[in-house]
Amino acid sequence: MDGTALARRVSERTAALAAKITERTGTAPCLATVLVGEDPASVTYVKMKQNRCAKAGITSRHVELPASTTTEELVAALTALSEDPEISGILLQHPVPHHIDERAAFEAIAPGKDVDGVTMHSFAAMGFGLPGFVSCTPGGIMRLLAEYDVDLTGKHAVVVGRSAILGKPAGMLLLEQNATVTYCHSRTVDLPSIVRQADVLVAAVGKAEFIRGEDIKPGAVVLDAGYNEGNVGDVHFESAAARASLITPVPGGVGPMTIAVLLEQTVQAAAAQAGLELADL
Numbered sequence: 624m625d626g627t628a629l630a631r632r633v634s635e636r637t638a639a640l641a642a643k644i645t646e647r648t649g650t651a652p653c654l655a656t657v658l659v660g661e662d663p664a665s666v667t668y669v670k671m672k673q674n675r676c677a678k679a680g681i682t683s684r685h686v687e688l689p690a691s692t693t694t695e696e697l698v699a700a701l702t703a704l705s706e707d708p709e710i711s712g713i714l715l716q717h718p719v720p721h722h723i724d725e726r727a728a729f730e731a732i733a734p735g736k737d738v739d740g741v742t743m744h745s746f747a748a749m750g751f752g753l754p755g756f757v758s759c760t761p762g763g764i765m766r767l768l769a770e771y772d773v774d775l776t777g778k779h780a781v782v783v784g785r786s787a788i789l790g791k792p793a794g795m796l797l798l799e800q801n802a803t804v805t806y807c808h809s810r811t812v813d814l815p816s817i818v819r820q821a822d823v824l825v826a827a828v829g830k831a832e833f834i835r836g837e838d839i840k841p842g843a844v845v846l847d848a849g850y851n852e853g854n855v856g857d858v859h860f861e862s863a864a865a866r867a868s869l870i871t872p873v874p875g876g877v878g879p880m881t882i883a884v885l886l887e888q889t890v891q892a893a894a895a896q897a898g899l900e901l902a903d904l
């Protein structure tokens with residue numbers, strides 16, 4: 624599955640909508656990117672997001688905070704952005720330094736600006752199958768599945784990973800499309816035996832090439848949401864590709880879609896804040 628190509632198409636539509644919003648309101652949609660500390664991978668991802676914003680006609684305002692920032696200071700910064708009428712959407716790059724209460728920080732993002740889909744409000748909307756902002760990587764996964772006409776009804780979807788912004792929401796979105804979902808995690812007993820049953824496998828473990836081809840069911844659809852050092856996924860690509868019917872590579876699969884969904888939701892937020900219906904633009 625070619626995430627780069629699909630992300631390009633999604634971003635072209637996003638750019639066209641951003642241009643129309645700018646024309647109608649006199650102001651371009653604006654994404655606030657918040658980075659705490661200097662984790663090199665996070666610095667790279669935030670830069671990638673800013674570059675893609677610029678290409679799509681979305682302005683970005685970057686807030687860089689030192690690694691010593693307290694939870695209270697981060698909450699104050701996010702609250703100020705939530706109240707700033709110039710800001711359409713807010714991204715707090717994960718992970719934040721360990722001493723910070725990341726959940727408290729995410730909750731300081733106004734639901735209407737939660738274009739990264741990380742608040743409890745967005746999580747509940749995903750769980751109830753209601754409209755709202757989705758977590759970007761799970762949202763990108765669902766777009767890839769739709770693009771490649773993967774019918775999820777009755778399929779056994781196995782999600783390996785249970786993080787609040789990736790594994791858990793991915794399972795909820797798959798369930799909403801009538802898949803039968805199994806979550807696996809670090810305490811799962813005999814993980815390979817469950818992975819082998821997956822018609823659809825979402826790998827969100829955070830361990831390079833952790834899932835090998837011998838554990839992929841022949842014909843399975845494999846989505847590798849891993850972003851380990853050196854651009855290595857959670858799935859051993861060559862061996863898994865030999866058995867899967869569809870598979871996302873790393874790089875070029877789920878990653879580009881994560882950013883495409885972020886930009887798309889930023890434009891949706893800007894339209895909603897301006898009282899514009901996207902369908903009328």
Ligand SMILES: Nc1nc2c(c(=O)[nH]1)N[C@@H](CN(C=O)c1ccc(C(=O)N[C@@H](CCC(=O)O)C(=O)O)cc1)CN2
Pocket residue numbers: 668714715716717718739741759760788850854873874875876877878879880881882
């Ligand atoms: N607040 C958030 N934090 C994090 C998220 C997120 O969705 N929201 N996801 C990950 C990292 N991430 C975005 O932040 C991310 C990782 C990788 C890619 C990507 O496109 N990777 C490329 C390869 C990289 C390159 O070209 O240099 C690919 O897979 O093709 C995008 C986003 C953790 N934090």
